[in-house]
Amino acid sequence: MSDAKYLIVGNSVAAIAAVDGIREVDADGSLTLIAREPHHTYSRPLITYLLGGRVDEEQMLYRPRDWYEKAKVNALLGTEVTAVHPDDHLVETADGRTIGYGRLLIAVGGTPIVPRDVEGTDAEGVFTFTTWDDARAIADYIEERGVRSAVIVGGGLIGLKSVEALIELGIETTVVELADRMLSATFDRTASELAQRRLADAGVGVLCDTTTTEILAQDGRVVAVRLTGGETLPCDLVIFAIGVLPSTSLVAGTDIRLDRGILVDDHMRTSAEDVYAAGDVAQATELIGGEKRCIAIFPNAYRQGAIAGRNMAGAERTWDGGLVMNSVTVVDRPTISVGVTEASGDGHEELIDLDEAAYRYRKIVLHGDRIVGAVFVGDIERAGIITGLIRERLDVSAIRDLLLTDEFGLISLPADYRSHVISGTGASR
Numbered sequence: 001m002s003d004a005k006y007l008i009v010g011n012s013v014a015a016i017a018a019v020d021g022i023r024e025v026d027a028d029g030s031l032t033l034i035a036r037e038p039h040h041t042y043s044r045p046l047i048t049y050l051l052g053g054r055v056d057e058e059q060m061l062y063r064p065r066d067w068y069e070k071a072k073v074n075a076l077l078g079t080e081v082t083a084v085h086p087d088d089h090l091v092e093t094a095d096g097r098t099i100g101y102g103r104l105l106i107a108v109g110g111t112p113i114v115p116r117d118v119e120g121t122d123a124e125g126v127f128t129f130t131t132w133d134d135a136r137a138i139a140d141y142i143e144e145r146g147v148r149s150a151v152i153v154g155g156g157l158i159g160l161k162s163v164e165a166l167i168e169l170g171i172e173t174t175v176v177e178l179a180d181r182m183l184s185a186t187f188d189r190t191a192s193e194l195a196q197r198r199l200a201d202a203g204v205g206v207l208c209d210t211t212t213t214e215i216l217a218q219d220g221r222v223v224a225v226r227l228t229g230g231e232t233l234p235c236d237l238v239i240f241a242i243g244v245l246p247s248t249s250l251v252a253g254t255d256i257r258l259d260r261g262i263l264v265d266d267h268m269r270t271s272a273e274d275v276y277a278a279g280d281v282a283q284a285t286e287l288i289g290g291e292k293r294c295i296a297i298f299p300n301a302y303r304q305g306a307i308a309g310r311n312m313a314g315a316e317r318t319w320d321g322g323l324v325m326n327s328v329t330v331v332d333r334p335t336i337s338v339g340v341t342e343a344s345g346d347g348h349e350e351l352i353d354l355d356e357a358a359y360r361y362r363k364i365v366l367h368g369d370r371i372v373g374a375v376f377v378g379d380i381e382r383a384g385i386i387t388g389l390i391r392e393r394l395d396v397s398a399i400r401d402l403l404l405t406d407e408f409g410l411i412s413l414p415a416d417y418r419s420h421v422i423s424g425t426g427a428s429r
Contacts, residue, residue, distance in 0.1 A: 003100035004032035010107030011035030014279030014305030022311020038078035043400030048161040086272035125222035154242035155182035174205035210407030261294040268308035278304035287321030318348030339372030369397040
């Protein structure tokens with residue numbers, strides 16, 4: 001049995017940020033990282049760009065080739081952890097190894113959802129799209145089978161990024177969405193309608209209020225999907241893009257407390273001694289409402305990983321709350337949504353700037369004198385400033401009338417806050 005002072009399970013953004021956090025405090029403590037995927041750490045948001053040809057494999061890398069060596073990380077890539085034993089401070093791997101730890105971080109991310117009640121999902125040509133291997137498999141299938149048409153099941157962020165890649169490849173694409181509009185969990189209705197119009201103008205079909213009930217195959221390969229109304233939609237390729245679930249199976253049956261994800265406190269500690277969790281698998285405090293939520297986005301994963309790493313090494317850093325924030329391009333139109341995107345209840349107010357012809361939309365949601373959310377479509381120039389105001393809970397009553405004007409910018413903010421932003425003192429506590 002080999003032991004490590006620090007053991008990390010995972011190799012994506014939360015895991016890498018944790019290594020950074022540990023090394024800021026402890027430069028030499030033994031550190032082992034175990035990951036099921038065999039690849040060097042890579043940026044998952046880029047996989048659709050890889051499929052679409054916008055980036056190459058070298059550009060996928062999240063850190064340089066020699067990063068593990070320079071960070072003094074014993075990287076066991078292509079190795080699956082099959083069991084965690086918190087009472088014994090050890091993990092087991094699929095190849096029969098047992099590895100002990102002083103402190104453990106679980107950063108295994110999420111698992112894509114494939115509905116169990118859909119028949120035919122085992123047909124050739126049916127994919128999920130969350131990993132580098134998924135991108136390679138889809139690319140190979142498109143080339144080998146001469147794919148001309150595709151159906152994407154799910155009109156959320158993964159679905160939209162999949163559309164972007166398939167448009168680049170010239171593949172006729174239809175999105176099938178169970179909700180009454182696309183991006184319903186991310187946008188308000190106006191932004192969703194603008195996105196759907198933009199897709200339609202680019203030749204992408206969008207079918208809402210329906211979903212796939214069966215994958216139809218011929219000679220083992222997908223040839224169509226059947227929808228809830230009974231109609232069939234011919235296609236050569238199907239991508240399920242209806243979301244991910246936190247990958248909690250690794251700790252199921254242990255004393256580590258679970259809800260939707262692995263429950264953590266504001267130091268990223270789980271209910272088990274010396275066990276931490278971060279990233280898409282972690283259920284941590286949300287900034288605006290204060291409840292525990294899994295927020296599966298890149299910035300939160302990095303911040304959680306960095307805080308977990310520092311705490312594992314004894315630095316005592318605190319999580320100040322996650323913020324729901326999403327960014328996706330809709331046929332070359334950038335979009336960002338953050339926090340509360342639709343006003344509800346007393347005390348909420350919306351400020352709106354809309355130009356439908358230009359696909360330009362900006363909305364700010366206020367609760368009292370503070371911004372709690374925003375939506376930007378087409379013009380995202382000041383989204384970063386607004387996001388900072390949400391995170392810092394700044395009273396904006398004095399600048400409320402400037403927020404959606406061309407005159408609004410950093411110079412509009414109080415001098416002490418401008419200094420705070422420029423110095424970067426609000427990054428993590």
